[in-house]
Amino acid sequence: MGRLGGSLLLLVALLAAAAAAAASPEESSAQVEDTAPAQHASVEAAAVSAQQQQQHHHQEQHILPRPLVIELPSSAAPPDEAFEEELPLEVRCASWRLAAEANNLAPWRAVPAECAPHVRDYVTGVAYRADLDLVARESAAYARAAPRGDDGRDAWIFDIDETLLSNLPYYADHGYGLELFDHHAFDEWVERADAPAIPSSLKLYKEVRELGFKTFLLTGRSEAHRGVTVENLNKQGFHDWDKLILRQAVDRNKTAMTYKSEKRKEMEAEGYRILGNSGDQWSDLLGSSVAVRSFKLPNPMYYIP
The missing domain is CATH 4.10.860 (DNA Excision Repair, Uvrb; Chain A)
Known part of the structure; x- marks a missing residue:
């Protein structure tokens, strides 16, 4: 009162x-x-x-305001591990695949054993094809709308493996990513030049070229595989690229992100504007000299840093 x-x-x-x-x-x-x-x-x-x-x-006038109280979860609540165990296996593996695609996992070497059937069903089913098609459609829509110069210096970069060409026949024999990567076995597959084209990527590749982009194929394959790579690409309908860039001996010990960043920097030094970049690995897209727009294709079978 x-x-x-x-x-x-x-x-x-x-x-x-x-x-x-x-x-x-x-x-x-x-x-x-x-x-x-x-x-x-x-x-x-x-x-x-x-x-x-x-x-x-x-006294109330001199008492400090009550601090914000953060309510912690009840001690009766199950820990994260218990919660995950309660989830159906399909849900846990779908979450793992999402985290892998979003680059939210620590570097991983192989698909978790319990999720190998999930990954197999995904990459051999309609969902993988639908995801690839969606990425290609969004890429094409951007390519058509992107402002381009009249000097012929607008460039689009494509990775090759799991971007233009599919290695699913190889991975079908190796657990769809369940087995640790075997460079020797994979090189033998590459040398057969039998990798099929990813249909939506072939369509995008052709449209990008028709729009007047310079097309650079930037791959982690070694220079020793240039001949079989060209043969495989041509058999599957890929023609008339402007540059095919493969790893040289000096690039052997570089991470994919370092190697591809350096190659993109060289393109820019030559006056090219990298408007688009398509790849199945984050290391295809991140680093320095990145494209104006980058498009990540799905790939839950392996991770390349």
């Missing part, structure tokens, strides 16, 4: 006492004698209450 409230209470009590005394001399005398102690106690109590409220209000 504050000081004003306390003063009002005291004034009301005094006026009541004066009115009682004016009513009848005899009655007032008796009433005053009977009620004076009670009135006095009431006035004192009101004054004390007003003083306490004033002190409490004064």
